[in-house]
Amino acid sequence: MKKTEQVHYAVRENERSRYDKRLVMKIVKEVENGLPRKEATRIYGLGKATLDVWMRNYGSEIYHEAIKRRSYTKLEKRTIVSAIEQGRMTVNEAKIAYQIKNEKLINEWVRQYKDEKVNICSDNEFVMNKFDLISKKAEKESLQKAELQIKALNTLIDVAGEQLKIDIRKKFGARQS
Numbered sequence: 001m002k003k004t005e006q007v008h009y010a011v012r013e014n015e016r017s018r019y020d021k022r023l024v025m026k027i028v029k030e031v032e033n034g035l036p037r038k039e040a041t042r043i044y045g046l047g048k049a050t051l052d053v054w055m056r057n058y059g060s061e062i063y064h065e066a067i068k069r070r071s072y073t074k075l076e077k078r079t080i081v082s083a084i085e086q087g088r089m090t091v092n093e094a095k096i097a098y099q100i101k102n103e104k105l106i107n108e109w110v111r112q113y114k115d116e117k118v119n120i121c122s123d124n125e126f127v128m129n130k131f132d133l134i135s136k137k138a139e140k141e142s143l144q145k146a147e148l149q150i151k152a153l154n155t156l157i158d159v160a161g162e163q164l165k166i167d168i169r170k171k172f173g174a175r176q177s
Contacts, residue, residue: 027051028058070099080106081113 023044031040031051041051055063072080080098083089084106089097091106100106161168 024054025058028054031055032060032063072098077109078113081109084110 027040027044027046031037037048037051037055040046041048076098080094080100084091084094091103091110094100094106095103157168160166
């Protein structure tokens with residue numbers, strides 16, 4: 001049976017002094033091996049920012065690649081959301097298929113695009129109502145223009161009839177002999 005060696009780390013003199021480098025490396029290694037950061041800060045009495053700096057400065061390349069955030073384009077987000085809304089996949093299936101770390105992010109996209117759709121619909125109603133108003137106004141103007149043309153033509157016929165002494169208007173009714 002192997003005897004485990006107890007490593008003694010240098011004690012910090014005050015809050016402004018540095019941590020023992022071996023302790024820093026030990027904590028970084030534990031976090032890389034799966035210890036949650038929140039737990040590490042609690043166990044070792046660290047600040048979150050301190051652990052973040054240590055992980056950034058001393059974390060392995062593999063760890064940095066694993067935690068690197070991926071940004072998604074609007075098209076990718078909309079594709080994922082529409083697949084979920086159409087029932088082609090569940091949130092969990094989308095998470096796996098698109099290698100998204102947590103479902104919260106997907107649910108946030110669903111909420112975001114749902115709100116966007118509501119805004120687009122209300123904007124469309126406004127545009128449609130505005131279009132209807134413009135259409136009715138144009139129709140009214142067109143009708144007024146037609147009435148003016150009829151009035152002008154009637155006046156022209158009346159003037160021509162008076163000047164030429166001819167009854168231009170057709171007389172309706174049965175012709176009697």
